[in-house]
Amino acid sequence: MDTREVEHLRRCVELAGEALDAGDEPFGSVLVDGAGTVRAEDRNRVADGDATRHPEFALARWAAANLSPEERAAATVYTSGEHCPMCSAAHAWVGLGRIVYVASSAQLSGWLDAWGRPQAPVRSLSVQEVAPSVTVEGPVDELVPAIKELHRRLAERSGS
Ligand SMILES: [Zn+2]
Numbered sequence: 001m002d003t004r005e006v007e008h009l010r011r012c013v014e015l016a017g018e019a020l021d022a023g024d025e026p027f028g029s030v031l032v033d034g035a036g037t038v039r040a041e042d043r044n045r046v047a048d049g050d051a052t053r054h055p056e057f058a059l060a061r062w063a064a065a066n067l068s069p070e071e072r073a074a075a076t077v078y079t080s081g082e083h084c085p086m087c088s089a090a091h092a093w094v095g096l097g098r099i100v101y102v103a104s105s106a107q108l109s110g111w112l113d114a115w116g117r118p119q120a121p122v123r124s125l126s127v128q129e130v131a132p133s134v135t136v137e138g139p140v141d142e143l144v145p146a147i148k149e150l151h152r153r154l155a156e157r158s159g160s
């Protein structure tokens with residue numbers, strides 16, 4: 001994990017914070033091409049009632065529309081939280097490359113339990129359980145406290 005990669009992950013945390021401030025859930029993702037250039041970014045947008053509007057899903061669809069198969073395979077998706085099964089599947093179906101996440105699905109699931117919040121409606125699975133050919137790195141410990149704090153704020157908001 002070099003400095004530039006940590007910077008991409010910091011941007012994911014920043015996008016997650018923007019999502020939370022806008023009434024959405026704290027998730028953000030950045031797609032970087034094989035040359036190291038940021039090509040697309042997005043954040044969670046579920047507040048309008050469409051719970052499939054995860055940034056990783058949006059980036060997979062963006063990649064399918066805008067990148068060649070070779071470019072997709074060479075791209076890396078950085079994300080604040082490990083892809084859910086829907087997003088892992090979309091990532092694999094469009095042939096994207098590596099994933100680097102800050103916090104794992106198992107960590108998020110554990111936090112929700114600890115805070116007495118309901119689990120997601122889809123089973124918590126690692127990316128590799130859904131998409132075994134995708135290279136995955138994470139958690140990235142130095143940024144986990146920042147993303148945990150955003151999820152704690154969401155839990156507090158949802159619980160009141
Ligand atoms: Zn997802």
